[in-house]
Amino acid sequence: MVWNGRKLLLGITGSIAAYKSTWIVRHLKSKGADVQVVCTPDALGFVTPLTLSTLSERPVYSEFVKSAGGEWVNHVELGMWADLILIAPCSAQTLAKMAGGLCDNLLMAVYLSARCPVWFAPAMDIDMWKHPATAKNVKELTSRANHRMLGPANGALASGLNGVGRMAEPQELIDALEAHWASTNADVLPQATEDLRNKMVLITAGPTREAIDDVRYISNHSSGKMGYALAEACLEQGARVVLISGPVTLTPPQGLYAFVAVESAHEMQKAVESYRTKFDIGIFCAAVADFRPVHKTTGKIKKQDAVTRIEMHPNPDILAEVGRNKQPQQFLVGFALESADGIAEARRKKSTKNCDMMILNRINNKGAGFGADTNRVTLLSALGIRELPLASKKDIARDIIQHLILCYIPS
Numbered sequence: 001m002v003w004n005g006r007k008l009l010l011g012i013t014g015s016i017a018a019y020k021s022t023w024i025v026r027h028l029k030s031k032g033a034d035v036q037v038v039c040t041p042d043a044l045g046f047v048t049p050l051t052l053s054t055l056s057e058r059p060v061y062s063e064f065v066k067s068a069g070g071e072w073v074n075h076v077e078l079g080m081w082a083d084l085i086l087i088a089p090c091s092a093q094t095l096a097k098m099a100g101g102l103c104d105n106l107l108m109a110v111y112l113s114a115r116c117p118v119w120f121a122p123a124m125d126i127d128m129w130k131h132p133a134t135a136k137n138v139k140e141l142t143s144r145a146n147h148r149m150l151g152p153a154n155g156a157l158a159s160g161l162n163g164v165g166r167m168a169e170p171q172e173l174i175d176a177l178e179a180h181w182a183s184t185n186a187d188v189l190p191q192a193t194e195d196l197r198n199k200m201v202l203i204t205a206g207p208t209r210e211a212i213d214d215v216r217y218i219s220n221h222s223s224g225k226m227g228y229a230l231a232e233a234c235l236e237q238g239a240r241v242v243l244i245s246g247p248v249t250l251t252p253p254q255g256l257y258a259f260v261a262v263e264s265a266h267e268m269q270k271a272v273e274s275y276r277t278k279f280d281i282g283i284f285c286a287a288v289a290d291f292r293p294v295h296k297t298t299g300k301i302k303k304q305d306a307v308t309r310i311e312m313h314p315n316p317d318i319l320a321e322v323g324r325n326k327q328p329q330q331f332l333v334g335f336a337l338e339s340a341d342g343i344a345e346a347r348r349k350k351s352t353k354n355c356d357m358m359i360l361n362r363i364n365n366k367g368a369g370f371g372a373d374t375n376r377v378t379l380l381s382a383l384g385i386r387e388l389p390l391a392s393k394k395d396i397a398r399d400i401i402q403h404l405i406l407c408y409i410p411s
């Protein structure tokens with residue numbers, strides 16, 4: 001599919017044509033693209049974040065700092081996330097800022113941070129378009145690598161005048177994107193940059209089973225999907241991946257450096273220990289049982305034995321142990337599965353387990369956590385707190401790895 005998995009960052013600027021951007025978002029989404037909207041402050045006079053976030057199913061960004069909570073919106077990360085940036089409509093003002101490299105709003109910071117193709121669809125009145133200053137800016141921008149201008153079209157303008165300056169029709173923009181992606185290897189998802197080449201990544205996944213007797217055990221509902229998706233995302237980035245997995249029904253991805261199947265927390269701990277000094281990045285996604293029965297009965301406990309209590313003993317905390325012995329070059333990622341006080345608990349676990357990044361999973365989030373094909377997580381790292389909206393575990397895994405690369409490999 002041409003569109004599936006494509007990440008498009010739509011920049012909207014202050015122009016009456018901004019109302020057409022809502023149509024663009026809707027149609028890109030219906031085709032399967034992932035759309036992140038970034039508005040200039042002036043754009044918000046023409047369209048509302050509520051409309052755009054509802055259509056894009058992602059938060060809409062327009063400021064460097066989110067008003068609620070004072071969190072930083074990471075423009076570098078947004079720029080790196082996108083496969084293509086489309087600025088539509090692109091006002092005369094934004095065109096000039098792009099040409100001059102001015103950076104007085106979030107969209108400009110994203111533009112300056114991006115490495116992907118940048119397309120822009122100018123929208124302005126006829127005389128603004130014909131002005132020598134605009135002509136000079138257009139000449140500069142169209143001479144830049146990876147830049148492409150679409151339109152403007154000829155026709156009725158908001159001023160009542162007629163002539164060149166109308167934003168290209170949304171359908172034309174979408175057709176141009178489709179043609180571009182069809183010609184750049186339609187069936188391939190965004191090209192991996194192989195930023196983890198030569199790095200060894202250790203991943204724990206799935207549940208552990210703590211035996212009560214030879215047929216019964218204590219466990220949890222982890223399916224392994226999140227951990228296996230992370231393994232795939234790391235393989236895409238060229239890493240040597242060691243996957244240590246509790247009992248799941250999934251097939252391990254092709255191309256792993258090593259796969260170790262385990263049952264209990266003790267077995268998982270032993271497997272992790274054998275790679276502890278070898279890996280560069282450790283991602284601890286497994287839902288390890290915190291307790292195990294003190295005694296495992298050989299054979300099957302009989303119904304007549306009427307067991308009403310099972311005495312439990314705490315299991316080793318595998319991640320905390322690795323965290324205590326972390327080597328300077330190692331980067332540790334933990335998951336925190338929480339039902340209440342998510343951020344505070346995730347922060348606490350990040351610190352007590354000596355992690356560089358903690359990924360918060362809230363068990364009461366619909367479509368997230370155990371078993372689901374989708375997830376919704378919050379990332380806590382040196383780059384601050386970042387919410388990843390509901391998406392497939394494969395996409396969430398790719399986003400987590402992109403975020404990790406930003407934290408781990410300084411540019």
Ligand code: PMT
Nearest residue numbers: 222223224225226284287288317318319335336337370371
């Ligand atoms: O497998 P799926 O169905 O796809 O579901 C994914 C998931 C919900 C299991 C996953 O996203 C997730 O949240 N995993 C962590 C679950 C968990 O055990 O959270 P915790 O808050 O109890 O543990 C915190 C961290 O310490 C985790 O990184 C965990 O792997 C680690 N830990 C915990 C206990 C222990 N004894 N040893 C550990 O290493």
